[in-house]
Amino acid sequence: MGDCRPFGFLIGLPFAFIALLLSLVGAVIWLLGSVLSCLCPCCICCAGLANIAMDLVKLPITILRWFIDQIPC
Template sequence: MCCNDCECRPLGFLIGLPFALLATLLSLVGAIIWVIGIILSCICPCCFCVAALINLALALIRAPLHVIEWFTSKIPC
């Protein structure tokens, strides 16, 4: 979150909740991509594109947290 005095913003949380649920579905897709990427990197560790795929999957997994943080930061105290 941000470093200002107002850290409790329930309105931003409630507005961002549907988008966070959608981001959670994306994170499940990211988890599946991550597992497939790990398996591919074990089979052929020389593939650098698999590492990029794993980084993309990790970004998708972290998406719900980023969405909620972004929405709560946009709502004034």
């Protein structure tokens, strides 16, 4: 089956759900940071905040991949 590890996927689902909630918060922060950095380009901190928010948006996929990689077979 290749890289299919259903046990790791099932173990990671609750954590991915929590990360999904955090990613929604990250999406809102990203939108606000993007708008602020467009309105005032001198606000470098808003661009950094938007980059951190993008990491929050990618968090559920990262968590699921980590759990799947931890299960050997």
